[in-house]
Amino acid sequence: MLLGPNGCGKSTLLKILAGLLSPDDGFLHVERPRSFVYQNPDHQVVMPTVEADVAFGLGKLNLTPDEIRTRVAKALDAVGMYEYLKKPVHTLSGGQKQRVATAGALAEACKVLLLDELTTFLDETDQIGVIKAMRNSINTSKGITALWVTHRLEELEFADGAVYMEDGKIVRQGDAISIRKFIEDKLASYVNQITL
Template sequence: MTNKDEPSRHLQRRRLRGENAMNLGNLIHSSLPRLAPARSNSSFRDNGCENAAAIEARNVNFSISTRQGATVPILTDCSLTVPSGQLWMLLGPNGCGKSTLLRILAGLLTPTNGKVYVKRPKNYVFQNPDHQVVMPTVEADVAFGLGKSGFTSMEVRSKVLKALDAVGMSDYMQRPIQTLSGGQKQRVAIAGALAEACKVLLLDELTTFLDESDQIGVIRAVKNCLEKSEEVTALWVTHRLEELEYADGAIYMEDGKVIKRGDPMRIMNFIRAKQSSYSNQINS
């Protein structure tokens, strides 16, 4: 790819923020088979499924077809509910389907069948911040999604400052992006979502590539966002059990299914018991 192509590639990535995620997501996944659409959000709400939940999925299934024509199930009858204003974490072994489920909630994938409701506007934040934070400075990056919203320059700056303050990055407005750590870039990505007044944050393993200091900084930034605005809800995909202490609730998946959900500490104990049982089987 030439340097001439670079801005275009970055803009495509950045447009995954907010409602534009669905259009580009369909482009990214155009190699997947065409699947029967899930019932719309509006019909889901009409049936009384919204209640106080910001995120809800019922009996969601997702399958793909191989080149040989075989159907491979990825998700099977997955159901979950995340109450408004809370941080919930989605855990499970590698390949269990948690990131696929998150992408369905974001609108990047269409389920084979099932019902999905996510309060709008919603924003999907990547595992790798370099796929989303692309402008030269922190202020320009957070303001990116506000460019066509009809706000005055003063209104944009006010929204940017408020969003950066929520993630503890207000002192970094003029900093070049390339001088930031991985955790700081993740916080800028979250600020960009908040500046666009999102109601739901869908967070895909944000701390995978971060050291312990940046990991804690990102988690605290998300918690601070929720504490400052009761309207913001977050679903966080993670594989780190220690992050559960920051959650209001947790969901555990295995083999494409939701196995258990509820209190974070109960989920943690459940997972540790499974790990211990597996270790004992291996050792014996």
């Protein structure tokens, strides 16, 4: 997981890694294929049904209809949305749409999955559902690396590792527990300065 205060460069870094923005200088290599899942699923979910939306990105690949159906089913199953295969997208909750957007990225058989604050617009139930679906999909997919941008310290519970940024730079990286403690100590220090 990638954490840091607002405006520190988390989403910009993620968009550079996704190839949506170009860096000002330096060299960057990210395994392909890579997929980006936006913070707001309404910016990504574009087709009328769940099945059609997850299959949408597969049109650029040279796959047979059977291969497309198999990939769609596997991706929806990984995020716990297979039973919604034929549902109209407009009938889904925010968390369900977020899982559909993630399934679309997984269906492309990406090596790198870039996730931009997936739980920001979701209620607590959908937050937990999306987090658990992501963790399950990463655990069941072979050879996939996910980088998740978040502000929520409680989401670190689901991370294998974490990176903390400030002012466009990586300040600290390590296991999720030590990064959480580092951030909590930093927040406590700010609170103490304000109350003095």
